[in-house]
Amino acid sequence: MTPTHRQDASAFAPKALVFDVFGTVVDWRTSVAAAVRAFAVRHGLRLDPERFADAWRAGYLPAMQRVRSGELPWTKLDRLHRLILDQVLADFGVGGVPEPELAELNRAWRRLTPWPDAVPGLTRLRRGFTIAPLSNGNISLMIDLARFAGLPWDCILGAELVRHYKPDPEVYLGAAAFLDLAPAEVMMVAAHLGDLQAAKAVGLSTAFVARPLEYGPAGGADLEADRFVDLTASDFVDLAAQLGA
Structure with missing residues (x-):
């Protein structure tokens, strides 16, 4: 299991959490x-x-x-x-x-199945934060996936709105702009360090949740956070606990 780094989440003061979807939220x-x-x-x-x-x-x-x-x-x-x-x-x-x-x-x-902690964790996080996907998936795809998997998003954000694919900075900055928030008020949550590094580079805070089985038992997933990551959680429920939701 990925070690949990229990930093003081209040230091990041996120008002919204945005999530990578393929691999992070769904299997x-x-x-x-x-x-x-x-x-x-x-x-x-x-x-x-x-x-x-x-x-x-x-x-x-x-x-x-x-x-x-x-x-x-x-x-x-x-x-x-x-x-x-x-x-x-x-x-x-x-x-x-x-x-x-x-x-x-x-x-x-x-029609992708969510990881077991995804829906309960997102439901809990939504009590205290605006939550949205920040995916390369187009809007209609994200809507159908949310309905299939029961993902309780507040809205749909991502690549199609800015016509750029992650890790282009426009995707992350666009999310903050659409929510009328400063980049530092938005936390990017992902199982992929490259995604988090790109978000961090333009001012978002970051949370890493490992998904060891994303690529199957042979491995290939990111397993440990790098130093630039602000929070590391074992799953979405743990992330909610760390953020006080």
Whole structure:
């Protein structure tokens, strides 16, 4: 378990908490693998669902970089997910699947199971703070995911509103601006140190919650906070306790 650093949370005075979603709030790998498994059964395909899910996720950062570089115009994450899916299907030798089936498989990212502590922790945090996702997911995706997983957000923030993908500074600064708060009044919560470092660089406070199984039992997740992180919690319920919610 990740050590809990019980700093004085009042020193950061957050008024709002914003959350990375894929991997931090929800277990994307298990959920997407389950959707791939059902897809393979329907079509009589021999696929390794976990390996397919990993390959799909592996295309995430390169796809966003195509947008940043100007190779692609601004493109919603739903569309990027579909571009990646088409390539992964080709790489796995899958073809001839009807378009409606592919569109439905792409919607797997809207039906992701939350980590066990996510909903109770968020519900408790919402008593004392404004809470919102700060995700690269587009707004309609985040709405469907919130409804599916029971995530009690106050509003939806993220990349689509500023047409930039994390870790671009516009995403973090945009969240503060939309909430009419100074950056220092917003705390970024994530299981990914790169996300937190980018938020910290533009003045947000930060909280790290490790998700050791994000990439499965083989590992690959960030396990310990770096020195720049303001708070470290074992889960969202622990984070709520530290922040007095």
